[in-house]
Amino acid sequence: MAKNKWWSIGLALALTGSLIAGCSKATDKTESKPSDSASAPASASASASAEQSQKPLDKVTFTYFNGVAGKKDRNTNETTIGKALEDQTGVNFKMEFLVGDLNTKIGTFIASNEYPDVLVPDAAIDKVIDAGGFIDLAPYIEKYPNLKRVYGPYLKQMTSSDGKIYILPFSTVVGDFVPDPNINQGAFWVQRRVLKEAGYPKIKTLDEYFKLVEDYVNKHKDENLTGFLTLTHDWRFFATSNPPMHLQGYPNDGNVIVDMNTHEAKTYAGTDATKQWLQKLNELNAKGLFDKASFVDNYDQYIAKLASHKVVGFFDYGWQINNAQLNLQDAAKKDPAQDDFVYFPLPVTFDGGKDQYLDPPGFVKNRGLGVTVSAKDPDRIMAFFDTLLKEDNQIMKSWGIKGETYEVDDKGRFYRTKEEITKIDEAFREQFGFKYFDWDWPMYNTNSTLADGNALAPALQPEVFQMNLTDKDKEILGKYGVQTYSEMFSPPDPRPWYPAWGIPKEQGSPQQIWETKKDEVTKKYFPKIVLASPDKFESEWQAYLKEFGKLDTAGYEKWYTEQIKGILDSLK
Template sequence: MTSKRFGIITLVMVMMASMIAACSGSSGKEPASGDSKEKVTFTYFNATAGRDINTKETRIGKILEDQTGVNWKLEHLVGDSNTKIGTFIASNDYPDVIVPDGTIDKLLDAGAFIPLNDLIDKYGPNIKRVYGPYYNLMKAEDGNIYFLPLSAVVGDYLPAPNLEQGAFWVQRRVLKEAGYPKIKTLDEYLALIRNYAKKHADEGLTGYLALTTQDRFYALTNAPMHLAGYPNDGGTIIDMKTHRATDYGDMEITKRYLKELNQLNVEGLFDKSSFVDNYDQYLAKLTSGKVLGFFDYRWQAGQALNNLQEASKQSGNDDMEYIGLPVVYDQNIKDQYIDPSSFVNNRGIGITVSAKDPVRIIKFFDNLLTDENQVLSNWGIKGETYDVDKKGRFYRTEEQIKQTGQDAFRESFGFKYFEYSWPRYGSGSTLPDGNSVGAGRQPEVARMSYTEGDKKLLKVYGVESFSQMFSAPDERPWYPAWSIPIAQGSPAQLFQQKKGDLQRKYFPRLVLSAPEQFDAIWSEYTTEFNKLDVKAYEELITKEVAKKIENPGKK
């Protein structure tokens, strides 16, 4: 064989080998090297409102792209979540990943998510570390894991120094004028509002406001269980001794709350528009400074509360800001507004059957779950958005706190996009060195965040942080019961749907009726309520609560 002929054969063989390698590398699902940093953009849909963006346009997103080569095209919900998810299902064409919030069961039933077990075993050491203790709560009936929840606590659990959950909120000026009384019962809370409204009758004030939009109706229906001394277990209360679940939709605690709202309405103190306003209108009314009180969750009313906080810092007057109070029905009731350590296993992020490259995606998820990237997602960059003292404690300066609290900065830096809706260390998690993963739970940050007005209030009530005004949570291994998966089309799910429709029909009537009509409408409502299969729902929750008590995962 001549050297020329040998060279030609060799060249052909090299070309064939290159073609084979190229083909195997472009097959889509799994890069041959397993460690490709080639730039790629995946699609991500979040079933909550927000601004659409490419993550590489943010500081955090660009750093993560430099690490992994991955950029995300984020799309957020516009309109109704059920309609949007239904469109995906009907077309069988999905974004690469979805965070579906309350519509997750629809996607699971449609087979929209791929199983993650093998991907995690091969490419997810950090995912195993973070989620391994909770696997028994994450697996579907077929043994597969189809999504990663967003609440896996890592390290020691650290309670929040400031209120993050539900409360009965009242404007600070109302407390100030009354001499800062200690308010415990609903009667005391409403008397506070009535007295202030009476003294300021010519100021166009709203005594009490409620949020009742279709997807947030629980802001109205959840209040009775909190007033009765229970945490947010959804539509049920769980007996601490028997662990039996009871739907309180027809109980006296619900009737009592609605009757109080009815009386406020008669007195002209309840905003009738509560039953027709949308979410933006609700937030706008809270921001206006004209509303004296309301019940809601801090995270849901947060935009309005933050706006008021920022305005008070600029003006030096915090009268219009709200303070959350642990209001209950009677003096002998222990409040339970603050959540215990929990694992929410019916919400999360899943990779869809349309995903272009599940391996790259699971590797991106795994990379997020390093201590370093959890610090990046929550604290940001050392020297810019946080600092570290000589003892290794993370803190933020007053200027850093102001900067990281501004929506525009949070968007451009990426906090708004990476703090929550990804595989993450759950709220209350700590790092190996004892620092809080979430900046808001770091005591040093909480103390530095307090204004002079905050400090005055805390001193008056004899506490060091606002959460200390509330009772510590009792241990509830099942918490929260609302995270128990309920199959679409099951008797329990049909009950939930029909109950919601029934309450949306009757609760406005009950609140807005003439007082003499209230009992008759309540009787009509409870008659219809008891036609529903409430027993199927209560038995399912009771059964699942028992399972969680027996095998709760990480404690």
């Protein structure tokens, strides 16, 4: 499957996150004003409401499980942001993050019917809903003013076929949609030193990209470099299966590409585009430029390799490689010579034509956070979420504390000083809580604006983006005649259904079964195809097509086309 953790949107991401994706409603302005002051808290222990201060609440700790790996288990009150929220609400969360296989972990919850209080099941969300693991959140959204303010415009999209709301998504845009100057979505990445040595060439085609990688590795044989690797671990396999879609000039709609004129949805897993992509990887492998361990490494091993200075290039989504990229950027800020190892994004396509890597405004329905049937006190949890959605707390979780992590000029514009930018490295983000609250909680989507017009996300605030750039950043951007990374890419075309992968599918439906079987087939055959000797490539490809041909792909495409046209019809 294709995930935009954001999404993402994910955008959980260098000082922000970005995510992610779906229906045209995401571009609507939320007209209602925040129910509290838009000013940032004066200190980390932001004052509670008058009502709470009159009647202090007993402290309580709830359990929270996130089905995405990459963060250390921690209590929210062990972070600056989490402690401030505990001071306001009396609520702490014991956070646990995925280790191992997602489906296995979620299956354990379902089999025992014992869940954490709050659950972010990521790609397994349909399994939890189907098992009856989540409570209906609709009454609480109506009850609490900030929940209603943020999610009110999206209630129809959030409501399941049974009339209930089981998850709070992370893609609700509040205010205006602000485009991201960074690349938190898909790209072909390459170490900056490679571009520098080659004279900063304009790389537009896949052939040009791989020649760039090959030439650099061949000139530096004594460095034991890896030319190219891919990510295949668990649900993240999409980082290997998605490129044919992007290489044809389409955005991340998941398993389908959608014709902009006819709005017909077609799969690409069995097309010449996928064959061409796999053949390129096969050729790289034959030349010793491909990391064979790509098909066995887990996510942590993958990230460690990206941070090792030894990997020249790869394809992936910016939100997914954020941990490695941030560490490389932190090192480069302290020692400019380390800038050589920071990765630079390139908008590569098969023919060098128009790319569509950047997400259009969208809304993702099938990712989010739910309160489970095991929750000890759902009302207390939802009250915490309502407090978290106060605008001053959204400012705190994104910008931090005025005078410590951001400033406000005489025009009311938020900005950060160089000193503040320097101190907000990965270790600071973790301790302060930026890393834990950047995504996976009820929130304004990263691309939102505050009531006063400031961007919610610091990295999307023009003043901060420019200030955050190092001299080396400005130098390489200048070589390509741009001021932001997104200017390297084509602007996204409007797609009201975007992302198609976010259109919900019922557990056990023909569409869900197709995706499960398709994933099984690709995970079985792609390694064989890529790692085969070149003379065996065609036979391995044909074996894959034979298995893929057993799937009801026509029915899957028909269903998707109907869904997309239904969305378009509803907007007329």
